[in-house]
Amino acid sequence: MLNVAIRAFRSVLLAAVLPLAAVPAVAAETLRYDAARYSQVPTACDLLAAHPDDPGRVAPGRTQKQIAEDFPGTIAACRSALERDPDNPRLHYQLARVLGYSGQGKLAMPHRARAIEARYPQGLFVNGFLYLSGQNENPKDVCRAAELIRASAIEGRLAGQVGYPYYLLKGTFADCPGPQPDKAELLGYLDAAQRQAGGDYYQSLLIDLLRTEVNGLR
Numbered sequence: 626m627l628n629v630a631i632r633a634f635r636s637v638l639l640a641a642v643l644p645l646a647a648v649p650a651v652a653a654e655t656l657r658y659d660a661a662r663y664s665q666v667p668t669a670c671d672l673l674a675a676h677p678d679d680p681g682r683v684a685p686g687r688t689q690k691q692i693a694e695d696f697p698g699t700i701a702a703c704r705s706a707l708e709r710d711p712d713n714p715r716l717h718y719q720l721a722r723v724l725g726y727s728g729q730g731k732l733a734m735p736h737r738a739r740a741i742e743a744r745y746p747q748g749l750f751v752n753g754f755l756y757l758s759g760q761n762e763n764p765k766d767v768c769r770a771a772e773l774i775r776a777s778a779i780e781g782r783l784a785g786q787v788g789y790p791y792y793l794l795k796g797t798f799a800d801c802p803g804p805q806p807d808k809a810e811l812l813g814y815l816d817a818a819q820r821q822a823g824g825d826y827y828q829s830l831l832i833d834l835l836r837t838e839v840n841g842l843r
Contacts, residue, residue: 658744658780663713670703674719679747680782681715689726696727714743718751725755730762737763741773749777750785757797768801775806778814786818787828790835811839 677686703720717739724733740748753773759765777785822828
């Protein structure tokens with residue numbers, strides 16, 4: 626039964642991505658985000674609102690449930706930190722995170738945009754996912770999601786390096802205009818993801834499955 630399910634999954638993925646072979650490759654972009662341009666000194670905002678999976682965090686991460694214990698205090702801490710360091714995309718991402726969790730997604734939009742503009746890796750991926758899902762009062766835009774998730778992969782975010790090939794293979798971005806990446810670009814993301822995943826069993830299984838599907842493209 627498991628083998629049947631795996632074969633069915635593979636058939637769906639291959640059917641979605643076979644057209645990629647005839648599409649010109651997109652030239653890979655270069656890294657733009659440089660954390661050294663911004664203060665890495667932990668603020669109260671970092672201590673209260675950092676995401677556990679954010680590779681750019683400078684303090685231990687906190688879950689949504691923990692943050693929900695004091696939305697007003699955390700929002701105030703992040704606004705105060707931004708008053709002192711208004712161009713720091715990490716702080717903009719964290720304030721947007723708390724505003725979204727607290728049901729103030731529209732107020733979060735300008736801060737999401739600042740994190741995106743600076744190419745903050747976590748901000749690129751999370752906001753790409755929000756455009757994909759339309760959560761937290763974010764407008765749903767699948768093609769904008771494709772741009773941001775791919776950008777997060779380019780900037781080295783593990784979730785983007787795995788997520789972008791996954792959604793592409795699934796056909797989620799099939800109706801988006803413009804050329805699609807070639808096999809080499811997708812395999813590059815997966816190779817980089819494997820290095821980041823280390824020995825994580827489940828991540829390694831997913832990456833290996835995705836690599837098999839990409840290698841099967843004509």
